[in-house]
Structures are given as structure tokens and as C-alpha cells.
Amino acid sequence: MKKIPSGVYGLNALLDGGVNENSTTVVIGSSGAGKTTLATQYVRRGLEGGQEGIFVSLDENKEQIIKEAIEMGWTDIRDYVENEQLVFIDASGRDFSDFIKKELPSFVSEWKGAKARIAIDPLTPVLWATPDRYEQRELIGFLLKETRNVGTVLATLEEHGTAGDLSGPETVIPMYLADCVIHLKYRALDDGADRRLKIVKCRNSQHSERAHSYIIVKGLGIIVQHAHAIPPKESKGAEELRRILGANASRMPKPVMGRLTAAIAELEDDDLRGVKIEDIAKSLISEYEVG
Amino acid sequence: MARRVGAALRDALSGKRAGRPMADGKVRGTLLSPWRLRVFSAVTHHPCMGSGEISSISGMAPHSVRWHLRMLEEQGLVAPLPGTRGRYAATGQLRDEDRLRLEPMAGQGARRLFLAVAGSPGMTTGDAAEAAKATRQAAASKLKGMARAGLLYSVRDGKVLRHFQSEGMLRAAEDYSAHGRKYLDFFVHKVAESGISARASQVTAAWAQLELSAGRRKTTVRLGINPYITILKDNNYM
Incomplete structure (x- = not known):
């Protein structure tokens, strides 16, 4: 099974090397958990x-996603859109489910073997296009099975109801059918937010079975910690990160290094509170390490 | 750059969002895509082409060409030729007699052979094969097909066959010109049904340059209106 990098700092190691190529991954999380950010990093x-x-968007429109991506440090996103290396598709859940039922097989037969990265954000409206559970399962099963043939798929799912409860029908069906399931647990606290990432399953991989803290950093996106709970370092986080990355500049492609340096230059120590700086540096380097 | 899967998926879904059924026989706004027009232009210039040849002429990926052909077929602008493996012609462009004449000319190799014989009357099969960079066996089969369609005739000269261009091709080119104009009108009306206006800015014996517009979107396409002349002139229309 070939692994491809996820683009989410620190996640590859937890997935036994990355996402399986031509597989389907479902990311479940409540509002504010970082699902769209994760999907954007992946693409x-x-x-x-x-x-x-x-990027198939069934919720927000293209401009909104681009705006958020730019805020997350993806400043050259419009260049990719302009030359059609990145294509945004905004469709309603009903349109998309009609497309799956009527046209997806012939589309896939035309484009079989393409190696695209496909993000569907969120998949939930497709499920809601039909109230019949059996039909929902058929539809999602068919979508995930077919789209694997044209690329590696990552779909997000809205988590409703009690935080951490994955037994609702909106989550159970895709969870069962996907190759990999990642749960972003998010809990708003009075003094911030508690965010934990757990890999529920990842076929053919020895993945982590623990919950890992993660943070969303402006300019970088999601950074996952490998250790379960790391006591906050008192300060100097951003400065330390700049120093470590500078010392390892030769290990990463120049454009990536330039982008990361610019993003980190904007950070303050508070942005990296509660994380182990060495872990972040290691994740950034390993995501892009040359050779 | 070759057309990509993402753009194709967007096109497929944009047709649905506009609320138009996929196979209603009308032309969708996506016809204005330059890639789709490139494929369509190729088919009108050289009817009976397959996706492989369109791909090599246009520089587009074969799977992308196949996708656009299928979409053009659903839009009612092209149709596969019955009894062939994936060869297409523009809807309304060929009469029965044109199909009989033009099928043996399908493929760049066949057209090279025809032009070699037209340029050097009395050429042997072996010489024609060499000139067209084809195997002798393939050349013999193709020349035979052209002779059956009345485009060439062959005369035995001892152990070899010598090939000559007949008047069939020239007569067909002349006879087709009125039908070509009719086809041009058919196309203009067909796209008008879907709100695309087409205006000819230049018309020659072999092709017509059309300016297409729908709302603020504008583009141009060169439509083949006499495939016989295109072949005779070895027209590099792309």
C-alpha cells in the first residue's frame, strides 16, 4: 500500500506513514474542529x-474557502486555481447525489487512473439528499468505491449531537465504508479550546490508537502532537521554532521553507502555547523532507 | 496543458446545476470550453476520426478527448459512426455517400497515402507505403478501400499495382459545397436553441470561422464545412 503525505503536520507518523493512495478517508468533527482546514491542507x-x-464544496462557496485558505497562509492558492491544477466545485447535496447515481460510473470510466486529491467538504448534505437509510448507504458506498479510481479522497462529516458520540446515522454509514476515519474532538472551554485528534481506523496500517492534542496555527494550519498531553512550555515557542527550522533549512524544498519561514515570522509565543516545539519542528521537516 | 479530471468533473456538475438534463439534445454553455471546441473542430474537419487521432492532432490526453466526445454526443453535436470502433462524425455533416467516401480516409496514415498517390500518379504500393511511413500491408489495404470508394483506381503493371487519383474526390468536393453551407446553418441554429449565438466572421471553401457568444462569454471556433477540400489541401487546421 503506497502512502502519500497528508499535509497535516504531525499526522503522517500517526497514520503509519501517511494516507493510503487511492483510498477514502473520512474526517469527523463538530463546528470549529478544523475539518475544512484539514481538507485544505490535504489538497x-x-x-x-x-x-x-x-475541492467539492457542498456548504461554503469557493470564494469563502479561498479566503480562509489565504488566511491560513496559502497565499498562492489563486495561481493553482487559475491554471486549473486546483478546481473548486460547489454543488448542492441533491445535485451531487444525482450526479453520483446517474453519471459517476461513466465519469470514472473515462478518468480511471487519474491521481487527483479529492476533498468533499462536507459529505453530510449528500447523506441528507435521501431520508432512506438503505439508499444513503448505497449512495455513500458507491461514491467512495468509485472515486477511489480517480484519486485519493478525503471527505469531512459534521458531528452532531453529543461531542464524541459517533453512533449517529450520519456518521456510522460513512465510517463503516471509508478506509480511514479520523475524529477531531473539539470542546470549547472558558479559557480556549480543547482539541484532540483520534484515528478511529486506518486499513492496512499500524496507526496510533491514542487521542492526540492538536492546535490550529494561523499560517500553518493543523499541527498534531504525538504525545498525549504535553505541559505548556513557559515561553519562547515561536522563537525556538524559527531557530530549529533555520538550522534545518537545507532539508526542505526552498519554496516550502520560504513559506514556512514567513508564516512562523508572524507567530507569537502565545500562538504555540501548550505544545512541544521540538515536535512541531520535527513534523514540519518530516512532511517535506527532501530525499 | 491537457484537460484535467477536475475541470471535467466541474463541467459535468455545472450542467446539472443549471437544471438542464444531460441528454436533452440541446447544447450546453460548456460548449464554449476551448478544449471541447478543439475536439469539435477536429471532428468537423476530418470526420470519421477516433479519439486517438484527435488526441495526437490536438495535443490533448486521449481520456480527455473521449470525455469531450461523449459530452458532445450528449449535446447532439457529434455521433459515433455505427460499425466503427469509436469513430465520430459531426451530426448532420455527412450524407450516406460522404460516409462511404470518407471512412477509408480516416486516420492520418490513410490521408498521407492518398496525398502521396495524388502527388505522384502511378505510384506503386511499396512507394506509397514508404512515402506515407506505413507498412506495405497496411498501405495495400487502405489503398484498396479508397479504390472501392471511387477515390483512386489501380492498374496492374506486371508484378506491381500502380495507383492513380480518380476524379471522384474532386467531384465529391464540388458536390459537397452546397451541403457544407447547409451544415453551417444547421450548426448555427442548433447552438441558438441553447442561447449561444454564432456569427461567421470568415468563410472559405473548406472552413468557417465562427464567433460564439453566450452572455459575457465569447470564443471562436473554426468549423470544417468541406472535409474533402481539407484533405485535398492537406489542411493543418489546428
């Missing part, structure tokens, strides 16, 4: 490696 990593990116 972006593919584009940086020369793959084609398709």
Missing part, C-alpha cells in the same frame, strides 16, 4: 507534489 500538499486537486 494543498498534493498540489505541492504536482498532483491535481479537486
Whole structure:
């Protein structure tokens, strides 16, 4: 099974090397958990490696996603859109489910073997296009099975109800059918937010079975910690990160290094509170390490 | 750059969002895509082409060409030729007699052979094969097909066959010109049904340059209106 980098800093190691190529991954999380950010990082990593990116948005429109991506440090996103290496598709859940039922097989037969990265954000409206559970399962099963043939798929799912409860029908069906399931647990606290990432399953991989803290950093996106709970370092986080990355500049492609340096230059120590700086540096380097 | 899967998926879904059924026989706005027009232009210039040849002429990926052909077929602008393996012609462009004449000319190799014989009357099969960079066996089969369609005739000269261009091709080119104009009108009306206006800015014996517009989107396409002349002139229309 070939692994491809996820683009989410620190996640590859937890997935036994990355996402399985031509597989389907479902990311479940409540509002604010970082699902769209994760999907954006995933697509972006593919584009940086020369793959084609398709972002099917069933919720927000293209401009809104681009705006958020730019805020997350993806300043050259419009260049990818302009030369059609990245294509945004905004469709309603009903349109998309009609497309799956009527046209997906012939579309896939035309484009079989393409190696695109496909993000579907969120998949939930497709499920809601039909109230019949059996039909929902058929539809999602068919979508995931077919789209694997044209690329590696990552779909997000809205988590409703009690935080951490994955037994609702909107989550159970895709979870069962996907190759890999990642749960972003998010809990808003009075003094910030508690974010944990757990890999529920990842076929053919020895993945982590623990919950890992993660943070969303402006300019970088999601950074996952490998250790379960790391006590906050008192300060100097951003400065330390700049120093470590500077010392390892030769290990990463120049454009990536330039982008990361610019993003980190904007950070303050507070942005990296509660994380182990060495872990972040290691994740950033290993995501892009040359050779 | 070759057309990509993402753009194709967007096109497929944009047709649905506009609320138009996929196979209603009308031309969708996506016809204005330059890649789709490139494929369509190729088919009108050289009917009976397959996706492989269109791909090599246009520089587009074969799977992308196949996708656009299928979309053009659903839009009612092209149709596969019955009894062939994936060869297409523009809807309304060929009469029965044209199909009989033009099928043996399908493929760049066949057209090279015809032009070699037209340029050097009395050429042997072996010489024609060499000139067209084809195997002798393939050349013999193709020349035989052209002779059956009345485009060439062959005369035995001892152990070899010598080939000559007949008047069939020239007569067909002349006879087709009125039908070519009719086809041009058919196309203009067909796209008008879907709100695309087409205006000819230049018309020659072999092709017509059309300016297409729908709302603020504008583009141009060169439509083949006499495939016989295109072949005779060895027209590099792309």
C-alpha cells in the first residue's frame, strides 16, 4: 500500500506513514474542529507534489474557502486555481447525489487512473439528499468505491449531537465504508479550546490508537502532537521554532521553507502555547523532507 | 496543458446545476470550453476520426478527448459512426455517400497515402507505403478501400499495382459545397436553441470561422464545412 503525505503536520507518523493512495478517508468533527482546514491542507500538499486537486464544496462557496485558505497562509492558492491544477466545485447535496447515481460510473470510466486529491467538504448534505437509510448507504458506498479510481479522497462529516458520540446515522454509514476515519474532538472551554485528534481506523496500517492534542496555527494550519498531553512550555515557542527550522533549512524544498519561514515570522509565543516545539519542528521537516 | 479530471468533473456538475438534463439534445454553455471546441473542430474537419487521432492532432490526453466526445454526443453535436470502433462524425455533416467516401480516409496514415498517390500518379504500393511511413500491408489495404470508394483506381503493371487519383474526390468536393453551407446553418441554429449565438466572421471553401457568444462569454471556433477540400489541401487546421 503506497502512502502519500497528508499535509497535516504531525499526522503522517500517526497514520503509519501517511494516507493510503487511492483510498477514502473520512474526517469527523463538530463546528470549529478544523475539518475544512484539514481538507485544505490535504489538497494543498498534493498540489505541492504536482498532483491535481479537486475541492467539492457542498456548504461554503469557493470564494469563502479561498479566503480562509489565504488566511491560513496559502497565499498562492489563486495561481493553482487559475491554471486549473486546483478546481473548486460547489454543488448542492441533491445535485451531487444525482450526479453520483446517474453519471459517476461513466465519469470514472473515462478518468480511471487519474491521481487527483479529492476533498468533499462536507459529505453530510449528500447523506441528507435521501431520508432512506438503505439508499444513503448505497449512495455513500458507491461514491467512495468509485472515486477511489480517480484519486485519493478525503471527505469531512459534521458531528452532531453529543461531542464524541459517533453512533449517529450520519456518521456510522460513512465510517463503516471509508478506509480511514479520523475524529477531531473539539470542546470549547472558558479559557480556549480543547482539541484532540483520534484515528478511529486506518486499513492496512499500524496507526496510533491514542487521542492526540492538536492546535490550529494561523499560517500553518493543523499541527498534531504525538504525545498525549504535553505541559505548556513557559515561553519562547515561536522563537525556538524559527531557530530549529533555520538550522534545518537545507532539508526542505526552498519554496516550502520560504513559506514556512514567513508564516512562523508572524507567530507569537502565545500562538504555540501548550505544545512541544521540538515536535512541531520535527513534523514540519518530516512532511517535506527532501530525499 | 491537457484537460484535467477536475475541470471535467466541474463541467459535468455545472450542467446539472443549471437544471438542464444531460441528454436533452440541446447544447450546453460548456460548449464554449476551448478544449471541447478543439475536439469539435477536429471532428468537423476530418470526420470519421477516433479519439486517438484527435488526441495526437490536438495535443490533448486521449481520456480527455473521449470525455469531450461523449459530452458532445450528449449535446447532439457529434455521433459515433455505427460499425466503427469509436469513430465520430459531426451530426448532420455527412450524407450516406460522404460516409462511404470518407471512412477509408480516416486516420492520418490513410490521408498521407492518398496525398502521396495524388502527388505522384502511378505510384506503386511499396512507394506509397514508404512515402506515407506505413507498412506495405497496411498501405495495400487502405489503398484498396479508397479504390472501392471511387477515390483512386489501380492498374496492374506486371508484378506491381500502380495507383492513380480518380476524379471522384474532386467531384465529391464540388458536390459537397452546397451541403457544407447547409451544415453551417444547421450548426448555427442548433447552438441558438441553447442561447449561444454564432456569427461567421470568415468563410472559405473548406472552413468557417465562427464567433460564439453566450452572455459575457465569447470564443471562436473554426468549423470544417468541406472535409474533402481539407484533405485535398492537406489542411493543418489546428
